[in-house]
Amino acid sequence: MGRAEFDFIADIRRRAAIKPPVIVGIGDDAAVIQSTCAAGEVITTDMLMEGTDFLYPQTSAWEMGRKALAVNLSDIAAMGAKPTAAFVSVAFPQSRGEAFARDVYAGLEALAHEYDVTIAGGDTNSWDGPFVINVTLIGEPLGSAAILRSGAKPGDVLFVTGAFGGSIRGRHIHFTPRLQEARRLLELITPHAMIDVSDGLAADLHHLLEESGVGAIIDATSIPIHSDAEAMADNVPPLRHALGDGEDFELIIAVRPEDVARLTNGWDLSTALTPIGYITAERDVLLQESDGRQTNLPPWGWTHEWAPPTE
Amino acid sequence: MGRAEFDFIADIRRRAAIKPPVIVGIGDDAAVIQSTCAAGEVITTDMLMEGTDFLYPQTSAWEMGRKALAVNLSDIAAMGAKPTAAFVSVAFPQSRGEAFARDVYAGLEALAHEYDVTIAGGDTNSWDGPFVINVTLIGEPLGSAAILRSGAKPGDVLFVTGAFGGSIRGRHIHFTPRLQEARRLLELITPHAMIDVSDGLAADLHHLLEESGVGAIIDATSIPIHSDAEAMADNVPPLRHALGDGEDFELIIAVRPEDVARLTNGWDLSTALTPIGYITAERDVLLQESDGRQTNLPPWGWTHEWAPPTE
Numbered sequence: 234m235g236r237a238e239f240d241f242i243a244d245i246r247r248r249a250a251i252k253p254p255v256i257v258g259i260g261d262d263a264a265v266i267q268s269t270c271a272a273g274e275v276i277t278t279d280m281l282m283e284g285t286d287f288l289y290p291q292t293s294a295w296e297m298g299r300k301a302l303a304v305n306l307s308d309i310a311a312m313g314a315k316p317t318a319a320f321v322s323v324a325f326p327q328s329r330g331e332a333f334a335r336d337v338y339a340g341l342e343a344l345a346h347e348y349d350v351t352i353a354g355g356d357t358n359s360w361d362g363p364f365v366i367n368v369t370l371i372g373e374p375l376g377s378a379a380i381l382r383s384g385a386k387p388g389d390v391l392f393v394t395g396a397f398g399g400s401i402r403g404r405h406i407h408f409t410p411r412l413q414e415a416r417r418l419l420e421l422i423t424p425h426a427m428i429d430v431s432d433g434l435a436a437d438l439h440h441l442l443e444e445s446g447v448g449a450i451i452d453a454t455s456i457p458i459h460s461d462a463e464a465m466a467d468n469v470p471p472l473r474h475a476l477g478d479g480e481d482f483e484l485i486i487a488v489r490p491e492d493v494a495r496l497t498n499g500w501d502l503s504t505a506l507t508p509i510g511y512i513t514a515e516r517d518v519l520l521q522e523s524d525g526r527q528t529n530l531p532p533w534g535w536t537h538e539w540a541p542p543t544e
Numbered sequence: 545m546g547r548a549e550f551d552f553i554a555d556i557r558r559r560a561a562i563k564p565p566v567i568v569g570i571g572d573d574a575a576v577i578q579s580t581c582a583a584g585e586v587i588t589t590d591m592l593m594e595g596t597d598f599l600y601p602q603t604s605a606w607e608m609g610r611k612a613l614a615v616n617l618s619d620i621a622a623m624g625a626k627p628t629a630a631f632v633s634v635a636f637p638q639s640r641g642e643a644f645a646r647d648v649y650a651g652l653e654a655l656a657h658e659y660d661v662t663i664a665g666g667d668t669n670s671w672d673g674p675f676v677i678n679v680t681l682i683g684e685p686l687g688s689a690a691i692l693r694s695g696a697k698p699g700d701v702l703f704v705t706g707a708f709g710g711s712i713r714g715r716h717i718h719f720t721p722r723l724q725e726a727r728r729l730l731e732l733i734t735p736h737a738m739i740d741v742s743d744g745l746a747a748d749l750h751h752l753l754e755e756s757g758v759g760a761i762i763d764a765t766s767i768p769i770h771s772d773a774e775a776m777a778d779n780v781p782p783l784r785h786a787l788g789d790g791e792d793f794e795l796i797i798a799v800r801p802e803d804v805a806r807l808t809n810g811w812d813l814s815t816a817l818t819p820i821g822y823i824t825a826e827r828d829v830l831l832q833e834s835d836g837r838q839t840n841l842p843p844w845g846w847t848h849e850w851a852p853p854t855e
Contacts, residue, residue: 254584256584257690257692260693260755261623261692261693261694261755262588262619262620262622262623262693262738262739262740263586263587263588263619263620263622263623263625263681263683263690264586264587264588265584265585265586265587265623265685265690265692266584266585266586266587267583267584267585268579268584268585272578273565273567273576273577273578273579274576274577274578274579274585275574275575275576275577276574276575276576276577276629276631276664276665276680276682277573277574277575277665278631278633278665278666278667278678278680279633279667280633280634280635280667280669280676280678282635282669282671282673282676284671284672284673285669285671308573308574309573309574311573311574312572312573312574312576314574318587320587320589320680322589322590322591322678323591324591324593324676353587354587354588354589355589356589356590356591356678358591358593358596360593360595360596361595362593362595362673362674362676363673365591365593365635365673365676367589367591367633367667367678369587369589369631369680370574371587372574374576379568379574379576381568381572381576382571382572382573383572427573428573429573444571444572
């Protein structure tokens with residue numbers, strides 16, 4: 234470890250406030266976490282690579298650092314949990330020098346501060362390859378247990394937060410992880426199942442349904458389509474963007490029928506919460522279109538051959 | 545996520561036995577760990593990059609996967625802990641195909657199985673860059689608390705496991721993390737402080753001393769020098785290899801004077817356990833050479849100008 238690297242890590246350590254459940258942070262062979270949460274801890278990890286998950290300099294160092302934490306915060310939200318501690322491993326391109334590294338950490342630390350996350354450990358490297366960052370994030374369930382993908386039951390109503398499609402226009406970098414929404418949700422009810430949408434609305438719906446061993450009927454007309462999907466100007470129907478695009482980082486939530494009124498009456502956040510269908514015992518995943526026709530909804534998110542307008 | 549990637553992850557998931565403290569493993573937005581360990585949990589992470597931490601194909605895919613877990617196991621040993629759950633993020637070079645990816649996991653899983661570690665989560669990617677792997681490893685202290693770097697006190701005797709220097713001849717890849725040694729140590733005594741040697745014996749000794757706010761006097765003649773250091777045939781004195789090389793993955797242990805007899809009498813493992821010096825209140829780090837002279841031992845591990853024999 235060179236002197237510059239040591240100073241850089243010493244600075245991160247100085248800025249990282251150690252608070253429960255973290256009792257030992259950066260500076261030892263490992264961190265020590267002493268959680269008093271009876272529901273256990275949730276742990277998620279995501280690796281982002283330049284050229285795949287973001288382009289530089291189109292995406293700034295600050296934004297890349299922020300996104301690396303944000304995608305993990307979205308996973309913690311989907312477990313019905315609050316984040317506590319982050320572990321950050323990086324391979325910085327040597328050629329970009331220390332300013333790049335500092336900007337990455339500044340973006341990450343700003344978001345960590347916003348959500349009260351302690352940066353408790355990590356591994357800082359440099360090399361002649363592209364920028365790579367891995368964040369492992371720990372959290373604690375807000376309720377008596379984590380909300381899994383596998384708990385959905387026939388009859389459950391499927392809700393989604395926010396709107397879908399066209400995230401490539403900027404939301405794939407600048408999204409707000411749905412931690413506040415998960416917290417309000419857990420105050421009102423205990424959902425049967427939850428997942429965040431990273432692969433795409435249809436794809437992640439499939440993941441939830443597969444883990445639960447159930448199917449669903451989705452009402453095409455009720456899917457909230459983001460204005461970014463309308464603005465794509467690529468002649469692809471906005472609904473297809475909404476179902477297939479991915480990186481929306483919204484939540485899909487399976488709610489017991491008897492909890493629906495309490496949830497919708499109590500929901501007081503500005504983020505939309507929209508019912509889009511319901512769980513079935515039959516394992517088919519069906520999209521009911523505006524004409525009443527039901528077609529299979531595959532994971533990639535569209536249901537029939539589509540051709541661009543030919544005028 | 546493509547079909548091949550999905551199948552690949554499904555296979556890893558099938559092979560990963562879920563057992564306490566892991567209650568939810570691969571297949572959700574996060575894993576769930578419910579530890580009953582009163583001492584809390586220790587968490588460490590390391591990122592290894594091809595070209596920096598290993599060369600391919602000189603180091604095989606299997607060996608790279610094994611090393612990625614092994615370096616983290618070494619950190620867990622240095623906390624006086626046993627490992628429980630691993631989270632594995634990878635960026636595989638697309639050009640090497642699935643066989644490479646399977647070999648990496650086979651190497652990692654073999655070591656995980658040996659030490660009863662559950663692969664509880666991860667993130668699998670491919671790209672056109674070099675191979676990158678990050679492992680985050682969770683563990684539980686074997687005693688009533690984790691053993692930190694910061695607990696060394698004046699008068700403590702410094703012990704080391706094994707022997708040092710010349711790890712580049714193969715031990716930097718094939719080393720055995722000192723988990724068994726840490727377990728036996730904790731059965732016999734409670735050390736004041738511990739660290740594993742990755743940067744080098746002198747460098748990691750400095751880390752331990754800095755965190756503890758103390759100094760040390762090291763007896764140069766007592767440092768166990770590995771036969772690999774003797775075999776380097778580069779005209780560098782073996783002692784300098786032992787002090788400076790790094791990647792030995794041995795333990796440095798600070799032991800209360802009143803515990804020394806119990807430790808040395810009770811030590812029944814084949815791994816050598818050698819006293820190399822003692823802790824001082826003065827913060828200097830001194831190497832006492834065979835002629836009785838004391839010189840400052842800097843983190844890079846040698847004490848005076850050295851010139852190759854000129855015969």
